[in-house]
Structure formats: C-alpha cells, structure tokens
Amino acid sequence: MTITKPSEEQAAPSTPDEQREPLLRVRNLKRYYPIRKGVIARTVGHVRAVDDVSFDVYPGETLGIVGESGCGKSTTGRAIVRLETPTAGSVIFDGTDIAELSTARMRRLRTDLQMVFQDPYSSLNPQIRIGDLLAEPLIAHHRLDRSGAHAKAAEMLKIVGLPAAYLNRYPHELSGGQRQRVGIARALMLEPKLIVCDEPVSALDVSIQAQVLNLLKDLQGEFGLTYVFISHGLGAIKYISDRIVVMYLGKVMETATTAEIFARPRHPYTEILLDAYPEPNPHLRDRERIIVEGDVPDPAKPPPGCVFHTRCPYAQEICKTDVPPLTTGVHQVACHFPLAIEKLATEKAVS
Amino acid sequence: MTVTVKSDTPVETPDSVTAALGRERSSAGLVVKRFLRHRMAVAGLVIVVLMVLIAICAPLLAPHDPNRIFDSFEAAPSADHLLGTDAVGRDVLSRLIYGSRVSMSVGVGAVAVYVVIGVLLGLLAGYYGRWVDLVIMRITDVFMSFPYFMVILILVSVLGPSLLTIIAVIGVLAWPMIGRLVRGSVLSIKQSDYVQAAVTLGYSTPRILFRHILPNALSPIIVNATFGVAQAIILESGLSFLGMGVRPPAASWGNMLSEAQSITVLSSQPWIWIPPGLMILFAVLAINFVGDGLRDSMASR
Amino acid sequence: MASYLIRRLLIGIPVLLGVTVINFFIINLAPGSPADLYLSPTATPEDVARTEAELGLNQPIFVQYVRWLTQLLHGDLGVSFQNREPVAQLIGDRIGPTLLLMGTSLVVAYLIAIPIGIFAARRKNTAADYSVVGASFLGISVPHFFLGLAVIYLFALQFGWFPTGGMLTLGRGGGFVDRVEHLVLPVTVLATAIAANMVRYVRSSMIDAFGQDYIRTARAKGLGGFTITNKHALRNALIPVVTVIGVDLSALIGGAIVTEQIFQWPGIGLLTIQSIGSRDYSVLMGINLIAAIAVFAANLLTDVAYAVVDPRVAYA
Numbered sequence: 001m002t003i004t005k006p007s008e009e010q011a012a013p014s015t016p017d018e019q020r021e022p023l024l025r026v027r028n029l030k031r032y033y034p035i036r037k038g039v040i041a042r043t044v045g046h047v048r049a050v051d052d053v054s055f056d057v058y059p060g061e062t063l064g065i066v067g068e069s070g071c072g073k074s075t076t077g078r079a080i081v082r083l084e085t086p087t088a089g090s091v092i093f094d095g096t097d098i099a100e101l102s103t104a105r106m107r108r109l110r111t112d113l114q115m116v117f118q119d120p121y122s123s124l125n126p127q128i129r130i131g132d133l134l135a136e137p138l139i140a141h142h143r144l145d146r147s148g149a150h151a152k153a154a155e156m157l158k159i160v161g162l163p164a165a166y167l168n169r170y171p172h173e174l175s176g177g178q179r180q181r182v183g184i185a186r187a188l189m190l191e192p193k194l195i196v197c198d199e200p201v202s203a204l205d206v207s208i209q210a211q212v213l214n215l216l217k218d219l220q221g222e223f224g225l226t227y228v229f230i231s232h233g234l235g236a237i238k239y240i241s242d243r244i245v246v247m248y249l250g251k252v253m254e255t256a257t258t259a260e261i262f263a264r265p266r267h268p269y270t271e272i273l274l275d276a277y278p279e280p281n282p283h284l285r286d287r288e289r290i291i292v293e294g295d296v297p298d299p300a301k302p303p304p305g306c307v308f309h310t311r312c313p314y315a316q317e318i319c320k321t322d323v324p325p326l327t328t329g330v331h332q333v334a335c336h337f338p339l340a341i342e343k344l345a346t347e348k349a350v351s
Numbered sequence: 352m353t354v355t356v357k358s359d360t361p362v363e364t365p366d367s368v369t370a371a372l373g374r375e376r377s378s379a380g381l382v383v384k385r386f387l388r389h390r391m392a393v394a395g396l397v398i399v400v401l402m403v404l405i406a407i408c409a410p411l412l413a414p415h416d417p418n419r420i421f422d423s424f425e426a427a428p429s430a431d432h433l434l435g436t437d438a439v440g441r442d443v444l445s446r447l448i449y450g451s452r453v454s455m456s457v458g459v460g461a462v463a464v465y466v467v468i469g470v471l472l473g474l475l476a477g478y479y480g481r482w483v484d485l486v487i488m489r490i491t492d493v494f495m496s497f498p499y500f501m502v503i504l505i506l507v508s509v510l511g512p513s514l515l516t517i518i519a520v521i522g523v524l525a526w527p528m529i530g531r532l533v534r535g536s537v538l539s540i541k542q543s544d545y546v547q548a549a550v551t552l553g554y555s556t557p558r559i560l561f562r563h564i565l566p567n568a569l570s571p572i573i574v575n576a577t578f579g580v581a582q583a584i585i586l587e588s589g590l591s592f593l594g595m596g597v598r599p600p601a602a603s604w605g606n607m608l609s610e611a612q613s614i615t616v617l618s619s620q621p622w623i624w625i626p627p628g629l630m631i632l633f634a635v636l637a638i639n640f641v642g643d644g645l646r647d648s649m650a651s652r
Numbered sequence: 653m654a655s656y657l658i659r660r661l662l663i664g665i666p667v668l669l670g671v672t673v674i675n676f677f678i679i680n681l682a683p684g685s686p687a688d689l690y691l692s693p694t695a696t697p698e699d700v701a702r703t704e705a706e707l708g709l710n711q712p713i714f715v716q717y718v719r720w721l722t723q724l725l726h727g728d729l730g731v732s733f734q735n736r737e738p739v740a741q742l743i744g745d746r747i748g749p750t751l752l753l754m755g756t757s758l759v760v761a762y763l764i765a766i767p768i769g770i771f772a773a774r775r776k777n778t779a780a781d782y783s784v785v786g787a788s789f790l791g792i793s794v795p796h797f798f799l800g801l802a803v804i805y806l807f808a809l810q811f812g813w814f815p816t817g818g819m820l821t822l823g824r825g826g827g828f829v830d831r832v833e834h835l836v837l838p839v840t841v842l843a844t845a846i847a848a849n850m851v852r853y854v855r856s857s858m859i860d861a862f863g864q865d866y867i868r869t870a871r872a873k874g875l876g877g878f879t880i881t882n883k884h885a886l887r888n889a890l891i892p893v894v895t896v897i898g899v900d901l902s903a904l905i906g907g908a909i910v911t912e913q914i915f916q917w918p919g920i921g922l923l924t925i926q927s928i929g930s931r932d933y934s935v936l937m938g939i940n941l942i943a944a945i946a947v948f949a950a951n952l953l954t955d956v957a958y959a960v961v962d963p964r965v966a967y968a
Contacts, residue, residue: 118544605797
C-alpha cells in the first residue's frame with residue numbers, strides 16, 4: 001500500500017498528514033437511544049444509533065461519511081456539533097472535548113463549528129428575510145453592529161453566487177438550490193473552522209447538486225475550511241471527499257483515502273456499496289454483480305460479532321461471535337477477513 | 352473580505368419555488384387577502400372597530416353623565432333619554448356607551464395577561480422538556496380541572512369584586528389552553544432544522560425562543576386569543592350580572608342587565624335590559640366571527 | 653393500552669393533590685377569620701382567639717391543610733359556617749336538581765345537534781348550511797343570562813306558557829307534567845349553548861368523514877346516501893364528538909350556575925350563589941372541590957376515550 005506524499009499533490013490538504021494535528025478527533029463515540037416501555041417507562045433496551053465510532057479530521061480536508069440511511073452517519077454529524085449529546089466517548093475539537101463543555105462555553109465554541117442542513121426548505125426560518133438571516137449570527141455574537149452585519153451579509157450573498165436583491169426576500173421566494181446557498185452562506189458568516197455538511201445536496205435536483213458541490217469546493221479553497229461531508233450518495237462523496245469513512249449499523253467499517261476506497265476496498269460492505277454505484281465508464285460495466293441478501297438488521301438488536309455478518313457473502317463462524325476491531329493506520333478496516341488487495345486489482349486487469 | 356468565487360456557479364430560476372410554498376406559514380399578505388374574502392369576519396371586524404371607537408370616545412358620544420341621577424326614574428324612551436332611564440334615574444344610553452369601556456378593557460386586559468402567562472409557560476415546557484415540561488403540564492392539568500366560571504366567581508368574591516380583580520383573576524386562571532397550544536407548537540417547531548440551525552449558530556435561548564420559535568407559533572395563539580376576548584366579555588358580564596363584577600354606580604352591560612332580575616323591570620321596562628343584552632350579544636358575535644375568519648385565513652392546510 | 657391507563661391514573665394523583673392545594677389556598681385568601689362567622693359582632697378578641705383555637709385556625713397553614721385533607725379523605729367536607737350543617741349533606745341535597753338540569757340539557761342538545769349537524773354537512777355550502785352555521789354562532793355568542801331573561805320575558809311573562817322559575821309549583825304536588833313545565837325554559841337556555849357548539853363539531857367531522865376514501869368507496873359500490881350516512885360516516889364522525897363532552901363539562905357547570913340563578917333552580921349553582929352571598933367559605937370550598945373532581949374525571953375519561961379510539965395516543 002502506497003501513500004501519496006503531500007508534495008506530490010497539488011492541493012496540500014487533500015491528503016492526511018500524520019505529522020499534523022487533527023482538527024477534530026472523534027473517539028469511541030456512542031449515541032444510544034433508550035427504548036422505554038411499561039407503566040414507569042422503564043428502559044428495556046437501546047437503539048445503538050452510533051456505536052463506538054472513531055476517526056480524525058485534519059485541517060483543510062474533506063472527510064466523507066457514507067452509508068445507508070440509518071447507519072448513524074447523521075447522528076455522528078449531529079454529535080460533532082453537539083445537537084446530540086453523546087452517550088459515551090469524546091469529540092475533541094481543536095483540543096477541547098465538546099462532549100463535556102457547559103452550555104455557555106459550548107455556545108462560544110459553536111462559532112468555529114457550523115452545520116449545513118439537508119433540507120434547504122426547513123433549515124431557513126420562513127419568517128425572516130435572507131438579509132436578517134445572514135446578519136443575525138454576527139449581531140447575536142456581538143461581532144458587528146446592525147449595519148456592519150448587513151453589509152457583510154450582502155458580501156457573503158455575493159460570494160455564494162446570489163444577487164444582492166435577494167437580501168430582502170423571504171426564504172419561500174427562493175428555489176431549493178438558492179436556499180441551500182443561503183444555508184451555506186449563513187454557516188460561513190461566523191468564519192468557522194469546521195463545517196459539518198449533513199446531506200447538503202440530497203434534497204436538491206440532480207442538475208443543481210453539482211453547482212452546490214462546486215460552490216462548497218470553491219469556498220473550501222478560499223476560506224481554508226474543513227468539511228465533514230455526510231451523504232448516502234457515493235457520487236457526491238467521491239467528488240468532494242479527500243478521505244472516506246464507511247459506516248454500517250452505527251459502526252465504522254472502513255476508513256481510507258477516496259482513491260483507496262474506490263480502487264481497493266478492503267471491507268466486503270464497502271465492496272457491495274461500490275458495486276451498487278453505477279460505473280460511469282461503460283467499458284468497466286460488465287463486472288460480476290454481488291448479490292446482497294437480507295435487510296439491514298434492527299439497530300435495537302444488532303447481531304452479535306461483526307454487525308455485517310448477516311449479509312456478508314464471506315462470513316465465517318468467527319464473524320458471528322467476535323467483533324472485528326478497526327485496524328490502525330491510514331487504511332483502516334474492521335473485518336476478520338479483509339479483501340485481499342490483489343483480488344480486485346486482478347479482476348480489474350482481467351476485464 | 353473580498354473573496355469572489357471563481358467557478359461560474361449559475362443561479363437557477365426560482366420557478367420551482369412556488370410549488371413548495373405549502374410548507375410555510377402563509378405570509379401576512381395572504382392572510383389579509385383570505386380574511387377579506389370572509390364576509391362575516393369583515394363585518395365582525397367593522398363592528399369591533401366601531402365598539403372600540405365608542406369605548407374610547409365615550410365622553411364625546413354619551414348624551415349625559417352616566418352616573419347623573421335624573422328626576423324621572425324608570426322613564427320610557429323619550430327625546431331627552433333615547434333609551435329611557437333606569438331604576439335610579441340614570442340615562443340608559445349613556446350608561447350603555449360607558450359600559451363598552453368595561454367590556455373592551457376586560458376583553459383586552461384579561462386576554463393580554465393570560466396570553467403572556469400561557470406563552471411563557473408553554474415555551475418553557477415545550478423547549479426544555481423533561482421535568483420542566485412535566486411540572487408545567489401537571490400545573491396545567493390542575494388549572495384545567497377547575498370549572499373556570501365557578502372558580503372565577505369564588506375567587507372574585509373572595510378578593511372583592513372590581514374591574515381589576517376580574518382582569519387579574521381571568522388572566523391568572525385562563526392561561527392553560529394557550530399554554531398547551533404553545534407547548535404543542537414548540538414541540539414540533541423545535542425539531543425543525545431552522546431551530547437546530549439556530550442552536551448550532553450559538554444563539555442564546557431567549558433569542559431562539561422569541562425570534563425563531565414564537566413567531567412561527569403565532570397563528571393558533573392569535574386565533575385562540577380572539578375567541579378568548581369574546582369569552583372574557585361574557586365572563587365579565589356574567590359576573591357583573593350576578594353582582595360579583597363591576598358594581599354600580601360604575602356602568603357595565605352585565606350589571607345593567609341584573610336589574611332585569613326584578614319581574615317588573617323584565618316585563619314592563621324592556622328598554623333597561625334589552626339594549627345591554629344586545630350589546631353583549633353583538634360584541635361577542637362580532638369577535639367570534641373575526642376569530643373564525645382568522646382561523647380560516649391562517650390555517651396552513 | 654393497560655399500561656397507558658395505569659400511567660394516566662398515576663399522573664392524576666399529583667394533579668388531584670394540586671386541586672386540593674389550590675382550592676384550600678383560594679379559600680384562605682378570604683379576608684377576616686372564619687371564626688368571626690361563629691361569633692356575634694360583639695365578641696371580644698379573647699373570644700375570637702378561643703374560637704380560633706377550637707377550630708384549629710391558629711395553627712400553621714400547612715398543618716391546617718393536612719388536617720383538612722385528612723378529613724377529606726374520610727369523606728368529611730366540614731360543616732357550613734352559616735348553619736353548621738355538614739357540607740356534604742348540603743351538596744347532596746342540591747346535586748339532584750343540578751344533575752337533572754345538566755343531564756336533560758345534554759340529551760336535548762345532542763338530539764338537536766346531531767341531526768342538524770348531519771343535515772348541514774350533507775348540504776355543505778348551501779343556504780341551509782349557512783343558516784345552521786350562523787345560528788350556531790348566535791348560540792355560542794349569546795350569554796346564558798340574556799337568553800334566560802329573554803325566554804322568561806317571552807314564554808313566561810308574555811305568553812304565559814311556562815313558569816318563570818323554580819322546580820315545581822308549591823301546592824300542586826309537583827306531578828310529572830308540572831316538573832317538565834318547570835324544566836323547559838332552563839333546559840332551553842343551557843342546551844342552546846351546548847347544541848350550538850356541538851352542531852359545529854358534528855358538521856365538520858361529518859364533512860371530514862364524507863371526504864374519506866372509505867365513504868367514496870361505499871358510494872362507488874352503489875350504496876345510497878342514507879346507508880352511507882348512518883353505517884359508514886356517522887360512526888366515525890361521532891367519535892370526536894363524544895369525546896368533546898369532557899372538555900365541555902367545565903362550561904356546562906358555568907352555564908348551570910347562571911341558569912340556576914335566573915330560574916331559581918334549587919341546585920348546586922344556586923347554592924354557590926347563596927354561599928357567596930353569605931360568605932360561607934366552607935361550603936364554597938366543598939362545592940369547588942367536588943366540581944373540580946368531576947371536571948378532572950371528565951378530562952381523564954376524555955383522554956382515555958381518545959386513546960381507545962386512536963391507539964396511537966397511548967404510545968405518544
């Protein structure tokens with residue numbers, strides 16, 4: 001396995017640098033939701049939305065988190081900005097564990113940690129004009145006075161590619177793509193270091209998705225932003241991410257650079273995910289399809305051992321009993337029998 | 352900051368927008384437009400405005416001092432006293448005009464008090480949830496367990512009847528409906544992405560509650576408060592009718608009607624009791640029509 | 653469902669306790685000492701102090717509350733300040749007429765409101781429908797006392813069809829016809845408001861029901877209007893209507909107080925007004941508590957009824 005050195009890449013941030021300090025360090029993050037039953041609402045079990053998730057995010061990079069709906073990727077994203085309080089584990093942002101901060105200190109730290117939401121229709125307050133919506137963060141945090149904040153709002157609107165006339169409009173007077181631009185502009189107003197993008201293009205028309213992705217990429221360059229980009233769509237993830245975390249049923253299956261994940265997936269689940277992703281190159285399309293059986297198990301009753309064993313074509317006895325640990329290093333995988341690196345390479349060569 | 356985006360990221364046309372409008376609360380202009388189509392509501396609004404004007408301009412409009420006692424008591428309507436005089440010899444029309452002040456101030460005052468209480472408690476219960484919600488909701492249950500007219504009657508009699516007591520008592524007792532309503536709205540609104548966004552932007556709780564949640568929970572509060580004004584007017588007149596409200600010599604439509612508890616007044620001096628009764632009926636009916644119109648025009652369906 | 657019911661009842665316990673606390677608190681707001689009512693105006697301060705000690709009124713308010721609550725749990729509502737009669741007995745004597753008045757009004761209101769509501773729903777947006785809606789607005793807007801005075805003026809004084817008040821004519825033995833004659837006017841007043849409210853519920857839930865898919869299916873199957881109305885729509889439409897009774901009990905009691913006063917109907921409402929006049933707070937405390945427990949029970953029944961009708965409520 002070879003790692004491309006930073007010097008070989010044009011954009012320095014796109015590769016993890018083991019010498020650099022991560023901006024965000026998620027360690028053993030767990031988020032369980034209690035299931036209550038009976039007269040006194042006693043807890044009879046837990047839905048393990050996020051179960052022991054760890055990863056790092058380096059400054060300037062885009063970390064993609066991918067997985068099917070219900071895999072815990074959104075909950076992970078919400079825990080990073082503390083919209084969810086972790087059941088256990090730590091979220092260390094810039095050296096501070098935000099899982100343990102008081103509400104007041106967290107409020108101050110939030111200016112560095114922003115979020116872009118999935119649904120551009122519901123993430124903008126329908127009663128507030130775009131101009132006020134953008135100026136509000138600066139006024140609320142006493143960064144600028146009203147006129148200063150509005151001037152900055154106008155500037156930001158231009159940066160995200162919307163005409164200044166939109167300042168006086170209400171959100172419902174804008175299209176989905178335009179609203180998402182406003183949502184992005186609002187997240188930028190406080191000049192954050194990290195932005196969690198929770199499926200930011202999933203609700204948009206396909207034709208508009210690329211525009212918004214391009215905008216996000218451009219802004220990253222201009223402002224030196226770091227993104228955690230959550231999506232169930234491999235296309236968007238592949239396009240924007242430097243590194244990818246693959247999640248399944250609340251757990252991390254595999255973590256590697258985008259190129260590695262797509263070229264040499266080591267987890268059977270990743271392989272299946274990629275297999276379901278349409279190959280843009282028609283000459284490579286006649287690969288053999290892997291058939292996945294069964295449904296995603298109930299996260300309230302995750303299977304013992306490896307959570308993926310119920311659907312894994314390569315599962316052995318040990319997979320049903322022992323939880324495979326996530327390996328360390330640059331290409332991390334949680335599997336007792338990771339796919340051989342050569343396997344896919346040979347297949348590709350054959351076809 | 353002088354950054355411009357290099358790549359051409361064109362702006363798509365907002366045509367697709369109008370279709371997605373349904374999800375939002377209709378804008379103020381739309382509400383006005385729909386309200387104006389509601390004929391009874393507009394008629395009601397005109398009557399309400401007229402009554403408020405009468406209440407404000409009472410000294411200019413009343414032909415006599417409402418408390419002045421004339422020699423001719425229980426006099427039938429005449430040129431001098433258009434609606435006659437009451438059992439003590441006061442001009443009925445003048446008392447009717449001044450009585451509107453009582454009804455309007457109880458309606459507005461009491462509702463203002465309980466809307467404030469209900470909104471605050473509802474916001475707290477809905478936003479904080481957990482034990483705050485539990486405690487506030489149980490208090491709401493307690494207040495809703497009392498038959499309100501009876502409690503108000505007893506409380507007013509204990510505290511001593513007066514205009515201010517009535518406003519205070521209705522205000523302190525009638526908030527649970529608003530409280531429940533607001534709590535319900537908050538519960539759904541706080542899950543919305545724009546409130547979550549406000550949290551991630553690090554806004555203070557009061558800012559989130561009053562700038563982001565409350566304005567989006569306003570329509571049901573306004574509708575409920577409108578009907579509440581009508582309710583409060585009925586309550587005050589009922590209390591005054593029973594002698595537990597505004598007491599003579601101060602004029603209130605309710606206490607003017609209570610004279611009709613004597614059979615002679617009821618049977619042979621209808622000018623004493625029919626006008627105040629009709630005034631209450633018209634005021635309440637008008638406000639109820641306004642409330643109905645608001646409910647229809649603000650409905651988000 | 654069972655666990656929902658149990659939970660709902662358990663939640664009720666602190667609520668009931670709160671009802672007793674507030675009830676006790678309201679009465680203790682009253683100026684002056686209840687001891688005054690036991691004594692002649694010429695009593696010396698020593699007399700007052702002695703009586704207060706006898707009645708336990710010199711103890712801390714909390715102790716007084718606990719003692720009152722303990723008595724209450726033994727079914728003892730105390731004695732009237734006015735004539736030393738047990739409050740429970742006073743209320744017991746008056747509750748019959750009130751239940752008769754409220755029950756009859758409720759039945760009459762339903763008998764009027766349900767057919768009219770269905771009628772209006774089936775002729776939605778016609779002149780007939782608009783008149784029903786208009787009349788119901790009139791009904792909810794007219795104060796009980798004005799309507800009461802108006803019907804007495806018309807039907808008792810002008811036409812002489814019915815008596816002006818009371819429950820029976822003294823000296824005529826109070827036969828069935830006599831009692832019914834006395835009931836007609838107060839029931840008219842009380843039932844008007846209930847029916848006016850109910851008509852709107854019936855109308856709108858019938859309109860909703862007519863719009864449902866299963867009604868359209870029934871129509872498509874060729875079922876006639878009458879069968880559809882009765883077998884399919886009505887049953888579903890009446891569910892929300894029935895559950896409204898609980899919410900309305902509070903308003904019903906308020907209406908009954910005023911109506912009983914106007915018609916001198918010897919029920920709880922009249923007892924309330926009389927007790928207010930004589931500042932008999934121990935009776936008021938008893939009435940208020942009984943009424944509150946009744947409203948509480950009605951609210952509880954409403955919640956349970958909703959849960960039975962719509963099981964999703966139980967899991968919310």
